[in-house]
Amino acid sequence: MDTKTLCLGVISLGAASGYEIKKAFEEDGLNHIYHTSYGSIYPALTALTEEGLVICSEMAQAKRPDKKVYSITEAGRGALLEALSAPPAEDKFRSDFLFIMFFAHLLPPSSVAKLIDQRIAWYEQNLAKMGAGGDCICSKGDAFVHGMGVAVYSSALEYLKSHRQAFLDQLSGASRLVAE
Template identity: 35%
Template sequence: MSHRYLVLGLLSERPMTGYEIRKRVCETMSMIASPSYGAVYPILHRLLREGAVTMDVVEQEGRPAKKVYAITESGRDDFATWLRKPAAADQVRREFLVKVLFARDLDPEELTAHLRDRQAEVEGQIAVLEAVCSEPEAQANGYHALVIDYALALYRAELCWLDRVAQAVRAGELLQDALLLDPD
């Protein structure tokens, strides 16, 4: 459901094509979503059917014609209503965590490998976010910057956790049952 409103929100800034929407989301909002074309186009078709957007075919030479979608008053109302409704609660839900949960079945080296993989992934995400941060588009929109800051804060906290756990594994503190982690 929130992909729909992400699309509508972006169109409330300016008219765009499906291709453009997807590109913008994947490049500057990848921490929130990375929808495929198979998600974006059907959403636009549906919004059009419902009258939340209008569509304008723009011929281009050289390139294929593009369909520019623009939000309508009714679309703005729909978006405004959604924006004011309380957000649904959602989980942390990472495949990575399920693997940690059953790490008693892994050798310490295998667990360490998972931790290292995740660390590389998180560091990569942080690098992407910092790059997005320094772009003019993100700096112009305080709320976009806010969301990036949120993701950075969580990723940095995760990095700390990964470090602590990697140390505990190295120290052999995590055996079959084990102790660990002073509560703060």
């Protein structure tokens, strides 16, 4: 998915500015499926406007910088539908954490323990946020995707918690007592 389609999708749920689109990929339901930066969003919005897929209404705000709010056009809805109908590309995943774990035998066990603990804390924080934080963007897929995210993060967290000690023991080499 290119940034243009990502923006088009968000705008299809309601008029939004570049700034708000970025937030949707940081805070709202989209944060664990894609991410973008201003450097790609703003040029994408310009291109979408030129192609007639969105229209921009400038909004002067008192006590705030001007805001450019983009709304989707009929042509835009068509383009979005077309993009969503294409066979999806494979998921792209890259994890420094997992790569480091793969080579954990090269690091001092204390460092490995610290990394795992940080990761456990990260999952706990994220799950808390996902559970509590309102599913604000309103699309039916939102809950489905959100639920899948929670399921996956939970199992990752469980795995780390339950395998942490055994892994660390194994790395320390010696056959100390293994908790059963």
